[in-house]
Structure formats: structure tokens, C-alpha cells
Amino acid sequence: xxxxxxxxxVLLTLPGNEAQxxxxxxxxxxxxxxxxxxxxxxxxTLVTVxxxxxxxxxxxxxTLDHPDSKLAPLLFAADAARELxxxxxxxxxxxxxxxxxxxxxxPGQAVSSRTFxxxxxxxxxxLATVDPHxxxxxxxxxLFKLPCAAVAAAPAxxxxxxxxxxxxxxxxPDSESEQWIAAVxxxxxxxxxxxxxxxxxxxxxxxxxxxxxxxxxxTPVLLDDILSTARTMIAAVQRLREAGLAAPICIxxxxxxxxxxxxxxxxxxxxSIVSCNTIAHSSNAIDVMPLIAGALRSLCQLxx
Ligand SMILES: O=P(O)(O)OC[C@H]1O[C@H](OP(=O)(O)OP(=O)(O)O)[C@H](O)[C@@H]1O
Numbered sequence: 001x002x003x004x005x006x007x008x009x010v011l012l013t014l015p016g017n018e019a020q021x022x023x024x025x026x027x028x029x030x031x032x033x034x035x036x037x038x039x040x041x042x043x044x045t046l047v048t049v050x051x052x053x054x055x056x057x058x059x060x061x062x063t064l065d066h067p068d069s070k071l072a073p074l075l076f077a078a079d080a081a082r083e084l085x086x087x088x089x090x091x092x093x094x095x096x097x098x099x100x101x102x103x104x105x106x107p108g109q110a111v112s113s114r115t116f117x118x119x120x121x122x123x124x125x126x127l128a129t130v131d132p133h134x135x136x137x138x139x140x141x142x143l144f145k146l147p148c149a150a151v152a153a154a155p156a157x158x159x160x161x162x163x164x165x166x167x168x169x170x171x172x173p174d175s176e177s178e179q180w181i182a183a184v185x186x187x188x189x190x191x192x193x194x195x196x197x198x199x200x201x202x203x204x205x206x207x208x209x210x211x212x213x214x215x216x217x218x219t220p221v222l223l224d225d226i227l228s229t230a231r232t233m234i235a236a237v238q239r240l241r242e243a244g245l246a247a248p249i250c251i252x253x254x255x256x257x258x259x260x261x262x263x264x265x266x267x268x269x270x271x272s273i274v275s276c277n278t279i280a281h282s283s284n285a286i287d288v289m290p291l292i293a294g295a296l297r298s299l300c301q302l303x304x
Pocket of ligand 1: 173199205227233
């Protein structure tokens, strides 16, 4: 199969993803152009993609927090690009939505992750994302019927901690977080603890107690994939403070930070809140775009 020429790629940027798309364009030595959206008085969206897509490998850049309003324009853009001659249409969604609704937790519920993945799979040829929440599915492959790259943010997080945090103690708020905590701790050569979480509702979360024991001289670093209401992180911060540990640095891969999450987490006793730039937010301090660019090089068969 012929290798892809780097200039053959064009990034199409959905609104709100400009910084990420520019960073990727620089890394991939290609152009990024905006997808224009116009909302009609009836609430429908008109999507306009740029000219010159014939025989190009088009990569849409659209993180998928608050996904319901983003999905229709994204699908319209993907189909428009293909109809206007794109040879391939891929998607970079640094945050991939709906992965938490991966089973029917109660009778009658939709298994949204399955439908969401099936819909996207019908419109795109490949997908790159960062640490998708695969608690029970474990991999993207069975969900998405296309080539996928699930980039691990752990190396970037570990590198940030190494230069910013003296004597870190990594703490994960639930068993699901152990995969990220262990990877970051290993790269740092740092100790880690994993708590047990009980979720009773959207904003009703508790975590197990901590035995502060040997850790009084360490800087606690709480790390989780998603920070949405922050109730998980808040419960963990409270346990740390009860145990007499220092105020923790809270790190999230995906800073959704709904509603009052940010001030509530600070009020609970976080020392600071730091995130990866999978979703544009003032807490972004850890750049995962180089890792995504690397994944795109593989997916698009570009030379390193
Ligand atoms: O900021 P919050 O609103 O607390 O949401 C974030 C938490 O939710 C997710 O896990 P979840 O509780 O959905 O559990 P799961 O791993 O069983 O899907 C995620 O891994 C975080 O721990």
C-alpha cells in the first residue's frame, strides 16, 4: 500500500478545538481549516467544510464533551468531506463521550456507548482518542469497527509531575484508576495507593479511608481520568485531609468540570487542579497533542 504524503492530510477543526488542531497541524506538517457552523432559527445546524478536499486524508478535530450538540454537526462534516472527494475521513476526539454508559445499569436503560460507537463508525474511517473510559469494555475494538488509537496520557502526566512535584505519592480514587496510576507511578519510580469508590448517584460518591502511615513526607497527587462533577475527587480530597496528609494536587486527563466542580474541589481542600488538554480549559497544563500526533502518524502511515 502506498505511504501517505504528509501534505495529503488536512485537519478540519470543529469550533472550540482550535488550539488542539493548530498544535496537531504543526506536528504533522499540514494545514488546519475551520468547519463553519450556522444555527438556523429552527435550531438546525448548517455545516460548511472548506474547499480542496479531493483525494485528501481529512481528519476532523472535535473533542466530545457535551456530545449531544456536537454529534450532528460532526457527522454532517464527515459526510460532506467524503462527498466532496476526501479519500479518508478520520476523527481526533481527545475526549470520547458516552464510554461510561457501557452496560444497562437498570432495566430499560440505553447502552449508549454501543450506539454512539456504531453511529460514529458509520461515518469515519479511523479514530484517535486519549484514555477512553473503558471500565467494562477494556478496548475500543469491539465497539468501533475501524482502526482506533487509544493514546495513554500517562507519559505526559508523569513528565509533568517529575518537573513540578517533589516526592509525589500517587493516589487513585477507585479501582478503575489503577491502570493510569500504576503507569504514571512506574515511570516516576513513585509509590501509589488506590482507593475504593462507591457511587450512589451523579453527585453522591464516597471513597474508602486512607492509612496515612508512611506518607506524611510525600506530596499527594490525586489522578483520575474524568473530572466531571468532581464529587469523586472531592471525596478523595476529604479522605486525604482527614488522614492528615497535605493538600493534594488534583490531576485529570479529561477536565469536563461541570457546573460548580472547580470551585467546589478547591473549597474541599485541593492544592491545585491540573489537566491534560483533551478539553480546552484554564486548568490545562499537560500537553497530550504530541502523543496524539504520534498516534495519527501510525494511523495515517506517515513517517516518524
Ligand atoms: O467527577 P465525577 O462526576 O465524580 O466523575 C468522574 C468519575 O466518574 C468516572 O467513574 P464512574 O464513577 O463513572 O465509575 P465507572 O468506572 O464504574 O464507570 C471516572 O472514572 C471518575 O472517577
